[in-house]
Amino acid sequence: MYIKSRFARRYIPALLTYGTLTAICGVAVLVLAPYALLWVIPFLPLIAIAVEEAHCRRERSVLSGFATVLAASLTLxxxxxxxxxAPGTGQWQDILHIPWSIWLCTIFVFLYFAGTVFYVKTNIRERGNSKYLVASLAWHGIALACAGIAAFMFGGWWIAHALLWLVLTFRAWIVPYRAQHGKPLTIMALGMGEVFASIVLAIVWYLCI
Structure with missing residues (x-):
């Protein structure tokens, strides 16, 4: 809000409070794991995009949404x-030893939450916009194909994961379709649906790892 408001003074107390707490936690992390500083490389451009979009009051743009989602996904x-x-003993090489299953789940975390950027827009701000609907279906289709490949290669819970993506892809079509024909879901219903889908996916991702 501080950036969006063009640096309004009323937000300075909140900025200083949360900024100080974040700085303290950040220093503590770097003391225990100095190699974590390497994560600045992927995070910095994502933060820059989010800040610029907020400054231009485009925080709801697809670009801003994707940058924010990718940054959040990388926390995995x-x-x-x-x-x-162990704390204090890690080296930068440890980043290279992160299991492949973690990276694979990170990709699907990004695919899902980036897909919600399109899904929510097709049901609210861009309802009836065929371009957004096509983009949403294309995105979910790509994610479904990736999930299918993972299920074929690894089996197990990845099969259930692929079936979930089949449901999500169908949802990406049927919900906006019904909204365009006079049967839209309420914002509350959309939000609760996202919460439920996120919980189910999180459980399946955990089982896949």
């Missing part, structure tokens, strides 16, 4: 990297 391998070595 970041957390996994911290768990590989």
């Amino acid at each position: 391998p970041v957390a996994a990297g911290f768990g590989i070595a």
Whole structure:
């Protein structure tokens, strides 16, 4: 809000409070795991995009949404990297030892939450916009294909994961379709649906790992 408001003074107390707490936590992390500083490389451009979009009051743009989602998705391998070595003993090479299953789940975390950027827009701000609907269906279709490949290669819970993507892809079509024909879901219903889908996917991702 501080950036979006063009640096309004009323947001300075909140900025200082949360900024200070974040700085303290950040320093503590770097003391225990100095190699975590390497994560600045992928995070910095994503933060820059989000800040620029907020400054231009385009925080709801697809670009801003994707940058934010990708940054959030990367917290999964970041957390996994911290768990590989004991505090104070880790090296930058530990990042290279993050299990492939973590990276694969990170990809699907990004695919899902980036897909929600399209899904929500096709049901609210861009309802009836055929271009957004096509983009949403294309995105979910790509994710479904990736999930199918993972299920074929690894079996197990990845098969259930692929079936979930089949449901999500169908949802990406049927919900906007019904909305365009006078039967839209309420914002509350959309939100609760996302919460439920996120919980189910999180459980399946955990089982896949």
